[in-house]
Amino acid sequence: MEQDVILLADHISFHYFDDNERPIPVLKDLSLTVNRGEFVAVLGHNGSGKSTLAKHFNAILLPETGNCIVDGINTREENRLYDIRQRVGMVFQNPDNQIVATIVEEDVAFALENMGVSPAEIRKRVDDALKSVGMYEFREHAPHQLSGGQKQRVAIAGVIAMRPDCIVLDEPTAMLDPRGRWEVMRTIRQLNREFGITVVLITHYMDEAAQCDRVVVMDDGKILFNAAPKEVFSHVKALHAVGLDVPQAAQLADELIELGYSLPPDVISEEECADALAALLDGAGIHPQHQA
Amino acid sequence: MLKDITIGQYFPGKSLVHRMDPRMKIILVILYIVMLFTGDNVGSLIVGIFFLLIAYPVSKIPMKMVAKGVKPVIPIILFTAVLNMLFVDGKVLWSWWVFKLTQEGIQLAVMMAVRIVCLIAGTSLLTYTTSPIALTDAIERLLSPLKKLNLPVHELAMMMTIALRFIPTLIEETDKIISAQKARGADMESGSIIDRAKAMIPILIPLFVSAFRRAEELALAMECRCYRGGEGRTRMKQLHLCGIDFVGLAFVVFCFALTLITNTLLPSMF
Numbered sequence: 001m002e003q004d005v006i007l008l009a010d011h012i013s014f015h016y017f018d019d020n021e022r023p024i025p026v027l028k029d030l031s032l033t034v035n036r037g038e039f040v041a042v043l044g045h046n047g048s049g050k051s052t053l054a055k056h057f058n059a060i061l062l063p064e065t066g067n068c069i070v071d072g073i074n075t076r077e078e079n080r081l082y083d084i085r086q087r088v089g090m091v092f093q094n095p096d097n098q099i100v101a102t103i104v105e106e107d108v109a110f111a112l113e114n115m116g117v118s119p120a121e122i123r124k125r126v127d128d129a130l131k132s133v134g135m136y137e138f139r140e141h142a143p144h145q146l147s148g149g150q151k152q153r154v155a156i157a158g159v160i161a162m163r164p165d166c167i168v169l170d171e172p173t174a175m176l177d178p179r180g181r182w183e184v185m186r187t188i189r190q191l192n193r194e195f196g197i198t199v200v201l202i203t204h205y206m207d208e209a210a211q212c213d214r215v216v217v218m219d220d221g222k223i224l225f226n227a228a229p230k231e232v233f234s235h236v237k238a239l240h241a242v243g244l245d246v247p248q249a250a251q252l253a254d255e256l257i258e259l260g261y262s263l264p265p266d267v268i269s270e271e272e273c274a275d276a277l278a279a280l281l282d283g284a285g286i287h288p289q290h291q292a
Numbered sequence: 293m294l295k296d297i298t299i300g301q302y303f304p305g306k307s308l309v310h311r312m313d314p315r316m317k318i319i320l321v322i323l324y325i326v327m328l329f330t331g332d333n334v335g336s337l338i339v340g341i342f343f344l345l346i347a348y349p350v351s352k353i354p355m356k357m358v359a360k361g362v363k364p365v366i367p368i369i370l371f372t373a374v375l376n377m378l379f380v381d382g383k384v385l386w387s388w389w390v391f392k393l394t395q396e397g398i399q400l401a402v403m404m405a406v407r408i409v410c411l412i413a414g415t416s417l418l419t420y421t422t423s424p425i426a427l428t429d430a431i432e433r434l435l436s437p438l439k440k441l442n443l444p445v446h447e448l449a450m451m452m453t454i455a456l457r458f459i460p461t462l463i464e465e466t467d468k469i470i471s472a473q474k475a476r477g478a479d480m481e482s483g484s485i486i487d488r489a490k491a492m493i494p495i496l497i498p499l500f501v502s503a504f505r506r507a508e509e510l511a512l513a514m515e516c517r518c519y520r521g522g523e524g525r526t527r528m529k530q531l532h533l534c535g536i537d538f539v540g541l542a543f544v545v546f547c548f549a550l551t552l553i554t555n556t557l558l559p560s561m562f
Contacts, residue, residue, distance in 0.1 A: 058516060060512065060515065060516065082518045082520070085515075085516060085517070085518050086518060089516070089517075090513075090516040092509060092512070092513055094506075094509060096461050096506070097506045097509035097510050097513065098509070098510065098513035099457065100453070100454065100457065100510070100513075100514060100517075101425070101453060101457060102424070102425045102453065102456050102457045103425060105528070106425065106528070106529075109527075109528035110514075110517055110519075111517035111518055111519075112526075112528070113525050113526050113527055113528060114517060114518040114519045114520065114525060115518050116524045116525060116526050117526060118526060119526060119527060119528055119529075119530050122526065122527075122528040123528055126528060142460070143457070144460035144461060144464070155513075158517060159516075159517070162517070162518070
């Protein structure tokens with residue numbers, strides 16, 4: 001893999017203050033790199049610091065110690081703030097609270113208008129962005145006429161229009177119904193594959209994380225695991241210990257291994273699980289009935 | 293129930309008036325208002341009505357919408373008419389105690405009533421044919437010279453846009469909160485006015501809390517999309533004056549000229 005680092009968190013720490021002005025550490029000396037074109041999931045239960053980490057990647061928050069480097073720019077460089085924000089787009093949980101304008105295409109144009117792009121270029125980029133999320137035919141609708149999944153795709157288009165190198169999505173599917181989740185995940189995967197946009201997906205859905213190149217598990221402001229989904233989800237016990245589930249297939253495989261059956265330890269999808277179980281049954285002399 | 297509320301009373305359409313530049317429409321409405329108040333005789337009122345009789349059919353807005361627009365101000369019209377009729381000096385037709393009905397009073401009352409109806413019908417035409425977002429945009433651009441005086445023109449327009457954007461969202465939220473409070477046994481339909489006003493508190497407080505939360509998130513999302521105020525901002529949709537705008541302008545100027553002519557020809561009634 002090409003080692004072109006786009007996001008680099010270098011030993012960053014951050015704390016909030018509670019109501020009594022006592023500092024509460026959220027990130028503790030955390031280091032993470034994301035390469036260009038990667039699709040990384042960040043998992044963690046509530047309060048693990050995953051949203052705080054996300055906000056460091058486009059200079060909404062600055063680390064107290066350590067440095068956060070975005071495409072070679074330190075987020076502490078105030079005069080390059082908008083360069084950073086244009087490179088790293090951010091999508092939040094509630095689509096209703098990110099849409100600014102009363103017409104879909106006006107909203108997608110918002111970031112470009114802020115950046116001072118020329119009107120003809122805005123028009124072109126807005127159309128491109130709406131097409132890439134499959135919302136072009138809705139360009140003249142009002143946001144409140146759209147479903148949750150559609151609204152979230154408009155929000156993604158609004159970020160894509162800036163032509164960012166990377167998008168950070170903070171639980172973009174948490175408020176959506178299953179269909180909306182599916183639509184949004186498909187859109188994100190497509191942007192990653194077809195346009196080579198680096199994606200950092202913060203989520204608490206295991207099946208979404210399983211579709212990524214790499215899974216980062218956070219707990220208590222630190223990184224617990226940072227590896228391919230197969231490897232991470234084989235640590236069923238450790239994940240349970242920090243309040244996370246694993247995909248059901250991985251859970252089933254793990255329990256069978258526990259009972260002494262010989263299954264490959266890296267099963268995470270339903271298909272892999274079915275194959276592994278079929279192999280096990282075949283070995284025990286049980287075969288599909290209709291087979292000759 | 294709350295979803296049926298429409299703000300701004302915009303009727304989407306593709307008529308000539310709909311297609312006019314919103315900036316021009318605002319200017320023309322202002323001109324029309326000035327014209328109504330410049331005219332001081334029967335002829336000038338006829339010109340005002342004549343304008344409406346042309347403008348409404350061209351914009352394909354049914355005339356009955358005028359009645360709808362005027363309805364809420366009928367009490368004001370009646371009130372001023374009665375005052376005018378009873379307290380204007382002139383040729384006395386009928387009198388009782390301190391009241392006297394004069395010919396001049398009746399004339400003035402009718403003139404004022406017609407003027408107010410024309411005023412409302414003319415300004416409603418603007419909101420009937422222009423979407424709120426186009427209006428906001430036009431206001432921002434018309435007021436942009438005031439930026440030199442440090443007036444926050446862009447910020448005001450932005451606030452209007454966001455308000456318009458969040459009206460449906462907050463209406464939906466209000467509906468949800470009402471249902472949630474009813475499910476907890478809130479009684480909003482019975483009792484005195486004071487009881488009912490008190491029953492609104494458990495609706496308004498959650499609504500305010502959530503509106504503030506939304507505002508905070510929206511501000512964050514706007515910052516992430518490089519928002520930094522009006523400076524250096526461009527717009528996707530450029531407003532252009534085209535043929536129809538000048539036709540509209542010519543028509544209003546024509547009506548204005550007619551008004552001025554009637555003023556010189558006919559006796560003033562005020």
